[in-house]
Amino acid sequence: MGIREKKAKETREAFLDATIRMGAKYGLEKLTIKKIAEASPAVAATSYLYFKDKDDLMNQAFQKVDRSIATAFDHALAELSGRETLQQMAEKLWDMYFAKLMSDRDQTLYYFAFRSSPRYNKEIQQAQLEYFKSLVEFAGVMNQKYHVFDHVEWIVFWNFLIDGTLMFAYRILIQDIPDTPENRANMRRMCVAGVLGVAGK
Numbered sequence: 001m002g003i004r005e006k007k008a009k010e011t012r013e014a015f016l017d018a019t020i021r022m023g024a025k026y027g028l029e030k031l032t033i034k035k036i037a038e039a040s041p042a043v044a045a046t047s048y049l050y051f052k053d054k055d056d057l058m059n060q061a062f063q064k065v066d067r068s069i070a071t072a073f074d075h076a077l078a079e080l081s082g083r084e085t086l087q088q089m090a091e092k093l094w095d096m097y098f099a100k101l102m103s104d105r106d107q108t109l110y111y112f113a114f115r116s117s118p119r120y121n122k123e124i125q126q127a128q129l130e131y132f133k134s135l136v137e138f139a140g141v142m143n144q145k146y147h148v149f150d151h152v153e154w155i156v157f158w159n160f161l162i163d164g165t166l167m168f169a170y171r172i173l174i175q176d177i178p179d180t181p182e183n184r185a186n187m188r189r190m191c192v193a194g195v196l197g198v199a200g201k
Contacts, residue, residue, distance in 0.1 A: 019061035024109035101169035
């Protein structure tokens, strides 16, 4: 990679990181290119060299966070031995996902805001299937073994493990609920019980 290409990549990443930080700070509806540029070493006018418009920039910022979560799931799935029970697997995945969400406040606030907005449309959701491919394939294997989705759709599993945990982490980060061992244990237990309930275990 040449100097010019490296600089372009760094500038593009700076815009994405600034979008995440300012989106977490101001909210998506109040986010402007000017505010994003204030948190980035790049000049506001140059954003259109890397992104079509503000919507494209915000979508790609979401996808950056989403891909990092997908990669974390990839690593967690690779660490499974295959000898775990369904409960143990659900617990390990929950522990990883919650730790990931709590590791970067701005990313999680931006992620929650985007997923809760009309921007989180079918096109964005369809793109997720590609970089969450390992998790989707894992769910398919689990269905063959435990018949998890014989009577309910994949979205039920997703709601228990993904959306419920995201809401929990979000409420902790905005200090809506206290971050206590008891609260963590209760949420973990509820999410895992939901997965087991779906599987009829």
